[in-house]
Structures are given as structure tokens and as C-alpha cells.
Amino acid sequence: MCVLVTGAAGFVGTHVSAALKRRGNGVLGLDNFNDYYDPSLKRARQELLERSGVYIVEADINDATLLKKLFEIVAFTHVMHLAAQAGVRYAMENPSSYVHSNIAGLVTMLEVCKSVNPQPSIVWASSSSVYGLNTKVPFSERDRTDQPASLYAATKKAGEEIAHTYNHIYGLSITGLRFFTVYGPWGRPDMAYFFFTRDILKGKSIPIFEAANHGTVARDFTYIDDIVKGCLGALDTAKKSTGSGGKKKGPAQLRVFNLGNTSPVPVFDLVSILEKLLKVKAKRLIMKLPRNGDVQFTHANISLAQKEFGYKPTTDLQTGLKKFVRWYLSYYGNGKKSVQ
Ligand SMILES: NC(=O)c1ccc[n+]([C@@H]2O[C@H](COP(=O)([O-])OP(=O)(O)OC[C@H]3O[C@@H](n4cnc5c(N)ncnc54)[C@H](O)[C@@H]3O)[C@@H](O)[C@H]2O)c1
Numbered sequence: 001m002c003v004l005v006t007g008a009a010g011f012v013g014t015h016v017s018a019a020l021k022r023r024g025n026g027v028l029g030l031d032n033f034n035d036y037y038d039p040s041l042k043r044a045r046q047e048l049l050e051r052s053g054v055y056i057v058e059a060d061i062n063d064a065t066l067l068k069k070l071f072e073i074v075a076f077t078h079v080m081h082l083a084a085q086a087g088v089r090y091a092m093e094n095p096s097s098y099v100h101s102n103i104a105g106l107v108t109m110l111e112v113c114k115s116v117n118p119q120p121s122i123v124w125a126s127s128s129s130v131y132g133l134n135t136k137v138p139f140s141e142r143d144r145t146d147q148p149a150s151l152y153a154a155t156k157k158a159g160e161e162i163a164h165t166y167n168h169i170y171g172l173s174i175t176g177l178r179f180f181t182v183y184g185p186w187g188r189p190d191m192a193y194f195f196f197t198r199d200i201l202k203g204k205s206i207p208i209f210e211a212a213n214h215g216t217v218a219r220d221f222t223y224i225d226d227i228v229k230g231c232l233g234a235l236d237t238a239k240k241s242t243g244s245g246g247k248k249k250g251p252a253q254l255r256v257f258n259l260g261n262t263s264p265v266p267v268f269d270l271v272s273i274l275e276k277l278l279k280v281k282a283k284r285l286i287m288k289l290p291r292n293g294d295v296q297f298t299h300a301n302i303s304l305a306q307k308e309f310g311y312k313p314t315t316d317l318q319t320g321l322k323k324f325v326r327w328y329l330s331y332y333g334n335g336k337k338s339v340q
């Protein structure tokens with residue numbers, strides 16, 4: 001297996017690239033090192049990967065010429081496509097970034113994949129946010145996904161529809177993974193678990209969203225090591241694409257899986273765990289869940305991934321946050337130096 005990992009300097013991409021290398025797969029990363037969050041964290045992840053022999057090409061997934069060149073040089077058997085504009089709320093500030101990376105970037109990647117011979121199999125990151133305003137829990141893959149609550153969710157849903165098209169016309173083998181709120185060491189500073197930690201240590205108040213009538217807001221928090229196992233399981237069970245050079249040869253594999261945990265946890269409980277781990281009382285600022293793309297809860301039915309490739313999350317939030325806090329304190333010191 002020889003894998004092109006896009007978004008390799010990102011949180012999930014770094015962990016997936018390292019895991020592929022550790023088990024002996026060929027890995028080449030690609031990332032544009034954008035400044036959606038602190039690029040120095042992406043550079044530090046790049047150094048970590050380089051120490052284990054994984055290199056990252058600095059490029060944009062919209063650069064079709066460069067992508068084609070890479071495929072001429074390396075016979076990738078798989079693409080682990082993680083490069084995207086992530087983040088639910090930021091879509092209200094910078095919508096074009098989501099179109100650039102999550103729509104145009106995905107189409108460019110698929111256009112290149114369908115034109116090389118033999119075509120690689122593709123595993124890419126969709127998102128639990130496609131379930132949008134669904135209230136039937138736990139969410140299963142066949143549940144409706146036509147009520148996205150954010151532009152981010154809409155671009156991920158669009159990605160799933162675009163994948164269907166490239167599978168149908170060009171015979172590309174494509175697997176979409178709906179990750180559920182992933183956290184862990186080397187994580188993303190724009191995510192609540194991360195900036196809550198930073199701000200609790202700084203004594204700053206943290207805004208905790210609450211639904212109407214004091215409704216609990218909860219997430220199916222999924223530890224990064226469990227997500228990595230799911231990604232590798234999807235790669236290992238990806239069937240070869242059947243098209244080559246654009247000619248279709250029969251039905252190619254098209255799959256979608258939830259990669260979540262076993263039960264959602266209220267955000268309030270996440271804060272209580274962080275207080276205990278940091279030994280600092282949080283300054284809680286309770287706020288009404290803003291209409292900013294956030295949904296009240298997510299909860300994954302993971303039986304399909306369990307059946308298909310033995311996906312089994314084993315890390316609970318308490319254990320996972322302990323590992324994150326240990327990394328956070330070692331990377332930023334005891335909260336004195338912190339991410340912007
Ligand atoms: N972390 C989560 O909780 C979560 C949950 C669901 C889905 N996802 C998805 O998983 C994938 C990885 O997410 P992450 O949490 O590691 O985010 P991340 O932002 O850390 O990683 C994404 C990486 O892609 C790169 N990138 C973005 N646009 C690019 C472009 N046009 N060209 C090249 N590189 C580009 C960024 O520089 C970044 O390093 C994303 O597709 C995200 O939408 C993440």
C-alpha cells in the first residue's frame with residue numbers, strides 16, 4: 001500500500017500518516033499549511049513526521065498540475081483525503097474557504113484520481129455534521145442528511161454526493177468517513193476541548209453553550225487513536241477502483257461509515273473533567289446555543305464500521321482528555337506559553 005495523505009500536517013492527518021509509516025506503508029503527505037489556526041503547530045507536526053521518515057509536499061489540493069506530477073512519480077494505491085477547511089462556526093466568517101477546499105479541492109482531487117492509471121482507491125473525511133438537525137439518535141448512515149445546519153456541513157454533504165458521481169461515472173472506489181468530534185494530542189486549537197484547556201489555565205471565562213430550556217449540548221467525542229484505527233480499517237478494506245483512464249468497468253465500491261464513540265457526553269462534563277485534570281476551577285459563562293451552525297447533540301451508531309472492518313473505539317473521554325492534557329502541558333508548558 002502506498003498512500004497519499006492530504007491534510008498531512010493537520011491533526012488527523014499527522015496521526016494517520018505516522019500510523020501508516022509505523023506499519024510499513026509508503027506514505028507521502030500534502031498540505032498547504034494555511035493559517036486557519038497557528039501554522040507553527042502544523043510545522044511542529046511536520047517535524048514530528050519527518051523524524052519518522054514521512055515527508056509533506058507543501059501544495060494546495062486545487063493544484064491539479066502538481067497532483068498529476070505526484071502521481072507520475074509515485075504509484076499511489078490509495079489516497080487518504082483529509083485536507084479540508086474544518087470547523088463548523090468559522091463558515092460564517094469565511095465561506096469561500098469552504099468552497100475552495102471542500103468543494104473545488106475535492107473535485108480537483110477526484111479529477112486527478114480518475115485520470116491516472118491504475119486509479120487509486122480513495123478514503124476521505126466527511127463529518128457527523130451532515131446529520132444536521134436530525135433528532136433521531138443514534139445517527140445511522142441511512143438516516144437523512146438533507147438538513148445541514150452549517151455551510152461546513154453542506155460542503156461535506158456535497159462531497160458525499162460528488163463522490164457518488166465519480167464512483168458512478170469513472171468507477172472510482174470511494175469511502176466516506178463521518179468522524180464525530182475528534183480530539184487528542186496535537187489537536188486543533190479551534191476546537192472547544194483545546195481552547196477550554198488554554199483558557200481555564202489562563203483563568204479566562206469559557207463560553208459553554210446550552211440549548212433552549214436549559215437543554216444539554218452533547219457530543220460523541222472520539223479519541224484520535226480510535227479514529228486512526230477506523231481510517232486504516234477503511235483503507236485496508238477499500239476495493240480497487242474499476243475504472244482506468246476514465247473508462248468504467250463495472251460497479252466500483254462506494255461506502256460511508258460513522259466513526260464515533262459509544263455514547264455522547266455533555267459539554268458540561270467535558271469541562272468538569274478538564275477542571276480535575278488541570279486542578280483549576282473553570283470560569284463558566286453559560287450561553288444560549290447560538291444559531292451559528294452548531295447542533296445540540298451528535299451520537300453515532302457505529303455498527304456498520306464494526307461489521308465492515310472491526311471498528312471498535314476503546315478510549316473514553318476521561319482517559320483521552322488525560323492524554324491530551326499531558327501533551328498540552330508538555331507542548332505549551334504549564335499554560336504560560338499558549339497558542340494564539
Ligand atoms: N477533528 C474533527 O473533529 C473532525 C470531525 C469530522 C470531520 N473532520 C474532517 O477530518 C479532516 C481532517 O480534520 P482535522 O481535524 O485534522 O483538521 P485540520 O484543520 O487540523 O487538518 C486539515 C489540514 O488540511 C490542510 N488544508 C486545508 N485546505 C487545504 C487545501 N486547499 N490544500 C491543501 N491542504 C489544505 C490544512 O492546512 C490542515 O493542515 C477534515 O476533512 C475535517 O473536515 C474532522
Ligand SMILES: O=C(O)[C@H]1O[C@H](OP(=O)(O)OP(=O)(O)OC[C@H]2O[C@@H](n3ccc(=O)[nH]c3=O)[C@H](O)[C@@H]2O)[C@H](O)[C@@H](O)[C@@H]1O
Binds near residue numbers: 126127191207217219
Ligand atoms: O463531528 C464533526 O463532524 C465536527 O466536530 C467538531 O465540531 P464540534 O463538534 O462543533 O466541535 P467543537 O467546536 O470542539 O465543539 C464541541 C462542543 O462544544 C460546544 N462549544 C463550542 C464552542 C464554545 O465556545 N462553547 C461550546 O460550548 C459545541 O456546541 C459542541 O457541542 C469539529 O470542529 C468539526 O471540524 C467536525 O466536522
